[in-house]
Amino acid sequence: MEENKILLKTKDIRVRYNKVEAIKGVSLEVAKGSIVTLIGSNGAGKSTVLKALSGLNPIVSGEIWFLNHRIDSLLPQDIVKLGISHVPEGKRLFSRMTVLENLKMGAYIRKDKEELKKDMDEVFHYFPKLKARINQAAGTLSGGEQQMVAIGRALMAEPKLLLLDEPSLGLSPLLVLEVAKIIREINKKGVSIILVEQNAKMALQLAHFGYVLETGKVALDGIADSLLNNTHVRDAYLGG
Amino acid sequence: MDMTLLLQVTLNGLMLGMIYIVVALGLTLIFSIMNVINFAHGEMYMLGGLVAYYFSEQLQIPYMLILVLAMILVGVFGIVVEKFFFRPFRGELLPALIVSLGLSMTIQTLTLLNFGTEDQSVSTVFPGMINFLGALFSKERLAIVITCIVFILSLYLLIQRSKIGCAIRAIAEDREAAALQGVNIDRICSFTFGLGCALAAAAGVLIAPVFYVNPYIGGLPLLKAFIIIILGGMGSLLGAVVGGLILGTVESFGTLFLSVPASNLLGFIIIILVLLFKPSGLFGHE
Ligand SMILES: Nc1ncnc2c1ncn2[C@@H]1O[C@H](COP(=O)(O)OP(=O)(O)OP(=O)(O)O)[C@@H](O)[C@H]1O
Ligand SMILES: [Mg+2]
Numbered sequence: 001m002e003e004n005k006i007l008l009k010t011k012d013i014r015v016r017y018n019k020v021e022a023i024k025g026v027s028l029e030v031a032k033g034s035i036v037t038l039i040g041s042n043g044a045g046k047s048t049v050l051k052a053l054s055g056l057n058p059i060v061s062g063e064i065w066f067l068n069h070r071i072d073s074l075l076p077q078d079i080v081k082l083g084i085s086h087v088p089e090g091k092r093l094f095s096r097m098t099v100l101e102n103l104k105m106g107a108y109i110r111k112d113k114e115e116l117k118k119d120m121d122e123v124f125h126y127f128p129k130l131k132a133r134i135n136q137a138a139g140t141l142s143g144g145e146q147q148m149v150a151i152g153r154a155l156m157a158e159p160k161l162l163l164l165d166e167p168s169l170g171l172s173p174l175l176v177l178e179v180a181k182i183i184r185e186i187n188k189k190g191v192s193i194i195l196v197e198q199n200a201k202m203a204l205q206l207a208h209f210g211y212v213l214e215t216g217k218v219a220l221d222g223i224a225d226s227l228l229n230n231t232h233v234r235d236a237y238l239g240g
Numbered sequence: 241m242d243m244t245l246l247l248q249v250t251l252n253g254l255m256l257g258m259i260y261i262v263v264a265l266g267l268t269l270i271f272s273i274m275n276v277i278n279f280a281h282g283e284m285y286m287l288g289g290l291v292a293y294y295f296s297e298q299l300q301i302p303y304m305l306i307l308v309l310a311m312i313l314v315g316v317f318g319i320v321v322e323k324f325f326f327r328p329f330r331g332e333l334l335p336a337l338i339v340s341l342g343l344s345m346t347i348q349t350l351t352l353l354n355f356g357t358e359d360q361s362v363s364t365v366f367p368g369m370i371n372f373l374g375a376l377f378s379k380e381r382l383a384i385v386i387t388c389i390v391f392i393l394s395l396y397l398l399i400q401r402s403k404i405g406c407a408i409r410a411i412a413e414d415r416e417a418a419a420l421q422g423v424n425i426d427r428i429c430s431f432t433f434g435l436g437c438a439l440a441a442a443a444g445v446l447i448a449p450v451f452y453v454n455p456y457i458g459g460l461p462l463l464k465a466f467i468i469i470i471l472g473g474m475g476s477l478l479g480a481v482v483g484g485l486i487l488g489t490v491e492s493f494g495t496l497f498l499s500v501p502a503s504n505l506l507g508f509i510i511i512i513l514v515l516l517f518k519p520s521g522l523f524g525h526e
Contacts, residue, residue: 054420055419056416056419056420075419076416076419076420076422077419077421077422077423077424077425080420080421080422081422085420086420088416088417088420092414092416092417092420093417094409094410094413094414094417094418095413096409096413096525097406097409097410097413101406101409104403104406105406105407105410105418105421105423106421108403108406108407108421108422108423109421109422153421157421157422
């Protein structure tokens with residue numbers, strides 16, 4: 001990949017929880033405008049990689065570059081200002097706050113009121129169901145609706161890169177398709193995406209490029225289509 | 241029992257309740273976002289009373305101005321204390337608890353050395369009585385109740401309506417998720433701690449002309465604030481308001497039938513009942 005087409009790059013990053021190394025030297029690249037997926041089984045370290053990117057987990061060695069910024073020692077609140085929004089595992093909504101307040105929290109770093117209104121409308125365009133629920137406490141929404149608020153909240157920050165941690169978890173098959181469609185639509189508008197998924201098939205169908213994580217290391221990477229046809233990937237992640 | 245006495249006792253209870261509420265709101269606010277049980281909170285109330293005494297008796301500054309000055313001074317003091325004593329232990333309940341106990345004793349001792357142990361009184365700001373529904377009320381007490389209500393409503397608006405209030409609630413629910421939205425956690429914690437201390441100081445200033453000032457006066461309102469918070473539910477602002485009204489009324493009516501020390505026990509009876517039947521308090525989460 002040419003340098004100026006790369007949005008995000010990690011060089012040999014390592015993350016430790018107490019003494020245990022969860023990420024053992026991972027190097028990734030995300031091209032501008034692309035969807036990249038991280039797949040892997042439970043405990044492989046997918047969420048940990050995302051948390052390193054958004055600043056929630058400090059890395060012990062390696063480098064993370066976003067555009068021209070080295071971001072691996074920045075705090076989460078500064079990383080989101082540069083344009084990386086993280087939809088964490090388990091959604092992590094502010095459940096006692098209303099849907100509207102959650103979306104407003106997503107726009108916390110922004111000052112442009114006019115644009116903000118437009119983006120709020122865009123969120124309701126993606127998720128029309130939320131509009132009727134703006135004054136409802138987020139904790140009282142259904143799982144699917146909560147996932148929509150979580151994605152909507154992240155979009156409100158106007159990200160260049162969206163980190164999605166298992167957006168299809170707990171959704172009905174129909175809703176998974178819906179979310180997939182919306183992810184593609186968001187990407188078409190120019191937002192790059194890192195998609196972490198248990199649902200490897202959906203992820204690889206959506207993504208341009210994929211990384212397979214196994215116990216904290218990249219076991220395999222490649223164009224998403226080629227991974228879909230890879231025998232190892234088929235056996236281990238696509239159910240044969 | 242005659243009506244006048246009843247009304248006066250009610251007003252008294254209301255005044256006590258309001259003062260407790262303002263102290264408790266600061267305490268519960270700090271607890272809700274920092275998980276710190278701040279035993280030095282009573283000292284902020286005491287410092288408020290102290291500032292009131294100096295400024296009003298020695299310098300004769302108008303009382304409204306004293307209220308504002310005390311809140312600023314103690315608020316800034318709180319911010320400094322948070323930065324150097326609480327921030328290093330953030331998220332660690334026990335160390336922060338011990339720090340706050342130490343802090344409480346230190347502030348009290350330092351005050352003692354400079355102020356002495358004597359009770360000092362602060363002259364009345366609104367002397368006289370007002371006739372309402374045939375009963376005589378002290379203007380001072382009415383003014384205290386009204387000022388406290390203004391504080392409580394302002395705090396409510398700040399927390400519910402403003403951007404910074406939204407950030408405070410977000411941190412209270414999920415600190416990491418708040419950081420991911422771009423909230424500067426350190427700055428909001430610092431602000432909230434300062435605000436909580438300023439509220440305690442305000443209560444101290446307001447009540448100073450009714451009671452007296454010495455280095456030990458912080459203990460009682462702190463205890464009352466704890467009772468209210470347990471009654472209303474840890475971290476719940478609404479709970480603090482309702483809890484304060486209940487405690488103030490119960491204690492005040494208690495003095496009709498019991499001695500003052502005995503009526504002070506009523507709060508503990510309430511606590512025991514709450515812990516037995518609804519441990520999370522009236523408005524507690526989970
Ligand atoms: N806060 C933590 N403290 C200690 N160990 C952790 C912590 N979070 C994750 N780990 C460990 O790090 C490893 C990677 O966890 P991670 O959550 O990144 O996996 P994952 O690929 O996202 O798994 P899943 O698909 O189940 O979400 C696991 O072994 C996990 O037990
Ligand atoms: Mg995970």
